[in-house]
Amino acid sequence: MYQISKKWSVSGVFVYYTGNAVTFPSGKYEINGNTIYYYTERNGYRMPAYHRMDLSATYEGTRKGRFQGSWNFSLYNAYGRQNAYIINFEDDPNDPNRTRAVQTSLFRWVPSVTYNFSF
Amino acid sequence: MKNLAYFILLITGLVACEKEINIDLNSSDTKIVIEAEINNRNQSWVKISKTLNFSESNNFPTIENAVVTIADDAGNSTQLIYTSNGYTNNGVYTSNNLAGVAGRIYTLTVLVEGKTYTAQSVMPNLVNLDTVVFIPGQFGPPTADTTFAVLPIYIDPAAFGNSYRFVQTLNGKKDPAFLIANDNINNGGINQRPIFSFEYLPERGDTLILEMQSINTAAYDYFNSLNQSAGEGPGGGATPANPVSNLQGGALGYFSAYSSQIKTYIVP
Numbered sequence: 001m002y003q004i005s006k007k008w009s010v011s012g013v014f015v016y017y018t019g020n021a022v023t024f025p026s027g028k029y030e031i032n033g034n035t036i037y038y039y040t041e042r043n044g045y046r047m048p049a050y051h052r053m054d055l056s057a058t059y060e061g062t063r064k065g066r067f068q069g070s071w072n073f074s075l076y077n078a079y080g081r082q083n084a085y086i087i088n089f090e091d092d093p094n095d096p097n098r099t100r101a102v103q104t105s106l107f108r109w110v111p112s113v114t115y116n117f118s119f
Numbered sequence: 120m121k122n123l124a125y126f127i128l129l130i131t132g133l134v135a136c137e138k139e140i141n142i143d144l145n146s147s148d149t150k151i152v153i154e155a156e157i158n159n160r161n162q163s164w165v166k167i168s169k170t171l172n173f174s175e176s177n178n179f180p181t182i183e184n185a186v187v188t189i190a191d192d193a194g195n196s197t198q199l200i201y202t203s204n205g206y207t208n209n210g211v212y213t214s215n216n217l218a219g220v221a222g223r224i225y226t227l228t229v230l231v232e233g234k235t236y237t238a239q240s241v242m243p244n245l246v247n248l249d250t251v252v253f254i255p256g257q258f259g260p261p262t263a264d265t266t267f268a269v270l271p272i273y274i275d276p277a278a279f280g281n282s283y284r285f286v287q288t289l290n291g292k293k294d295p296a297f298l299i300a301n302d303n304i305n306n307g308g309i310n311q312r313p314i315f316s317f318e319y320l321p322e323r324g325d326t327l328i329l330e331m332q333s334i335n336t337a338a339y340d341y342f343n344s345l346n347q348s349a350g351e352g353p354g355g356g357a358t359p360a361n362p363v364s365n366l367q368g369g370a371l372g373y374f375s376a377y378s379s380q381i382k383t384y385i386v387p
Contacts, residue, residue, distance in 0.1 A: 033295040
């Protein structure tokens with residue numbers, strides 16, 4: 001946290017995780033018209049690394065006797081990275097001749113505003 | 120207040136996205152894949168193909184020069200001959216001289232590229248499919264858009280260890296899903312579990328051809344482990360693994376000897 005003026009302070013966090021060990025296919029074959037994936041190395045691959053930066057700024061209001069309020073403006077995942085939550089393998093719906101890996105990610109930028117009040 | 124509503128809408132628009140990614144997947148040695156079935160209505164087919172690497176096109180190579188025989192434990196042995204007009208327009212090995220009998224043990228032998236793969240499968244007795252009930256997927260009277268779940272009515276035999284597989288063809292289109300059931304629950308009772316195949320839900324007026332197979336436990340284990348491993352994401356499916364196969368010698372796939380019946384229904 002860094003106090004940039006009497007009422008304003010800013011802070012930030014950078015988080016980095018290496019990916020979990022996962023089992024991905026090493027090949028594919030067909031059973032009854034379905035594409036089935038072939039696995040050799042259990043836990044032999046890693047999910048992509050997870051990283052994000054959160055930034056926030058806090059404004060301390062004027063103290064009125066016992067009452068003190070403050071406003072906090074923050075941005076979760078400041079550069080909006082699509083961190084992989086799930087990775088699926090499927091036939092490409094646009095081209096049935098190929099299979100592809102698709103990732104699902106949860107949140108990109110999530111801004112928030114908080115008002116704190118103490119007495 | 121209106122601005123607040125837009126603000127919330129903006130935030131929810133920033134959640135959960137899907138995108139295609141490139142992953143460097145290892146390649147593996149090619150394995151032989153054998154799908155083999157024989158039933159009590161003189162139908163038998165064996166399809167032999169190979170695995171591909173993930174990034175290759177889905178042209179799974181078919182093997183045409185294998186030596187395929189099915190023998191039973193009553194001293195009969197028949198070779199299956201390759202025909203290119205078989206199942207799903209790709210080549211299969213078939214014979215019109217293999218009427219299966221329930222209770223016999225069938226042994227499959229495949230000689231391909233210098234290696235031999237074998238499997239054994241006992242053909243179970245046929246369990247009769249009495250009728251089918253179509254259960255509407257919504258409350259209230261069915262409309263033209265209502266989809267139905269298919270409930271096969273059959274009485275599971277009192278002995279434990281019966282497994283079933285259903286193959287449905289809806290309006291001429293065959294459902295490739297593996298729809299299986301067994302008597303771990305409700306052994307000896309009237310079946311109460313409908314078949315539910317998400318992309319093949321019948322509607323009023325549809326024609327459903329339903330094949331009900333009595334399969335053995337090894338075949339059930341294969342299809343069950345295949346289904347489990349294909350589930351996606353957290354809360355669905357297990358850690359991916361290759362299905363439990365009854366083929367010996369290192370081939371992927373299965374050999375299933377089963378008894379079956381086929382009935383046709385029009386959805387009312």
